Amino acid sequence: MESFLSHMPDNLRLSSLTLPGRNSCFVASALAFYGWPISQCQSQNTPLSVQLNSGIRVLDVRLAVVDSKLIAYHGSYPQKTPYQHVLSDIHSFLTSPLSCRETIVISIKQEDYQKTPVKVFSSLVHDEIFNGPGGSDMWFFENRIPSLGEVRGKVVLLSRFGGDGNEWENGLEGLGIHPTAWPDSEKFGFSWQCKDTLVRTHDWYAIPSFLAIPEKVERATRILVEAEPPNNPPFPVLSISYTSAASFPLAMPPTVAKGFGWPQVGFGVEGVNSRVARWLLDAFSRDDTDGQLGKASSGEAEKFSKTLSTLEPKIRGWVFMDFYQEPVESGIIHLLVECNYRGRR
Numbered sequence: 001m002e003s004f005l006s007h008m009p010d011n012l013r014l015s016s017l018t019l020p021g022r023n024s025c026f027v028a029s030a031l032a033f034y035g036w037p038i039s040q041c042q043s044q045n046t047p048l049s050v051q052l053n054s055g056i057r058v059l060d061v062r063l064a065v066v067d068s069k070l071i072a073y074h075g076s077y078p079q080k081t082p083y084q085h086v087l088s089d090i091h092s093f094l095t096s097p098l099s100c101r102e103t104i105v106i107s108i109k110q111e112d113y114q115k116t117p118v119k120v121f122s123s124l125v126h127d128e129i130f131n132g133p134g135g136s137d138m139w140f141f142e143n144r145i146p147s148l149g150e151v152r153g154k155v156v157l158l159s160r161f162g163g164d165g166n167e168w169e170n171g172l173e174g175l176g177i178h179p180t181a182w183p184d185s186e187k188f189g190f191s192w193q194c195k196d197t198l199v200r201t202h203d204w205y206a207i208p209s210f211l212a213i214p215e216k217v218e219r220a221t222r223i224l225v226e227a228e229p230p231n232n233p234p235f236p237v238l239s240i241s242y243t244s245a246a247s248f249p250l251a252m253p254p255t256v257a258k259g260f261g262w263p264q265v266g267f268g269v270e271g272v273n274s275r276v277a278r279w280l281l282d283a284f285s286r287d288d289t290d291g292q293l294g295k296a297s298s299g300e301a302e303k304f305s306k307t308l309s310t311l312e313p314k315i316r317g318w319v320f321m322d323f324y325q326e327p328v329e330s331g332i333i334h335l336l337v338e339c340n341y342r343g344r345r
Contacts, residue, residue: 010149
């Protein structure tokens with residue numbers, strides 16, 4: 001899992017990959033460990049190094065300025081993790097012989113915009129990146145969706161900050177993938193354009209209560225299924241989906257992600273993670289490749305494989321999650337990685 005992208009062809013665009021991610025509800029997919037229960041969205045047993053080696057490739061990092069330094073924050077709750085520590089862990093991962101051909105996408109958002117001027121925050125992000133481990137050479141700053149070969153061993157910036165971008169060498173074009181709009185908790189999702197790529201986004205986090213978990217899952221997964229060929233747009237599509245949600249008091253992050261009680265026997269509520277895992281397994285069950293190919297001649301197998309590649313659901317996108325290792329038996333990260341091998345010839 002620490003090197004699954006190394007097996008993928010260089011010419012694949014990042015938009016055509018399924019990349020598991022850590023949402024921090026949103027604080028640093030890196031480390032959203034504090035502020036229980038409303039702000040804690042990850043376990044202290046899964047620090048960033050463990051996350052990356054487990055297959056996490058997209059990180060949601062929320063930052064605030066404390067004593068002129070960037071610290072992971074969520075709302076009013078400090079996560080106690082200096083941004084430089086995050087950069088150091090990422091640099092170690094991307095320079096390891098086992099994972100030097102991987103890539104990581106980092107979404108950065110300002111969490112203290114009411115206190116710190118946008119320009120000050122943007123300038124600090126710039127300086128800490130350029131002066132941090134690996135420096136600017138470790139980053140991809142262009143405002144487009146790159147191919148995997150272009151960004152092996154690099155971090156792709158997704159900037160949800162920046163103002164006019166004057167603090168960066170190429171302005172808004174040097175701020176990485178830069179959304180043109182990001183409505184707050186839009187239930188029905190929204191889309192924006194990144195050069196030639198349509199980015200479909202689901203970020204409905206303010207669900208009214210745990211009773212909305214089924215609808216949350218339906219909307220979060222629907223966006224990950226590629227349109228069938230007749231309706232496919234004539235340009236690339238990137239799907240970004242957040243399976244997390246948080247609202248007080250009836251939809252705390254642990255409740256939404258993990259559920260509670262004993263839903264298997266009808267006492268309790270099944271969480272988002274196990275529901276998404278079951279949805280993935282249901283999608284995979286439509287593919288009987290192994291059984292049918294094993295009984296076919298070489299000519300029949302090739303014909304069947306080509307037919308299957310147009311019929312089976314193609315699940316693609318970047319998926320941000322809370323408590324990604326729970327429940328353990330769901331194996332959701334492994335299932336998301338498996339999506340990269342489905343629907344391809």
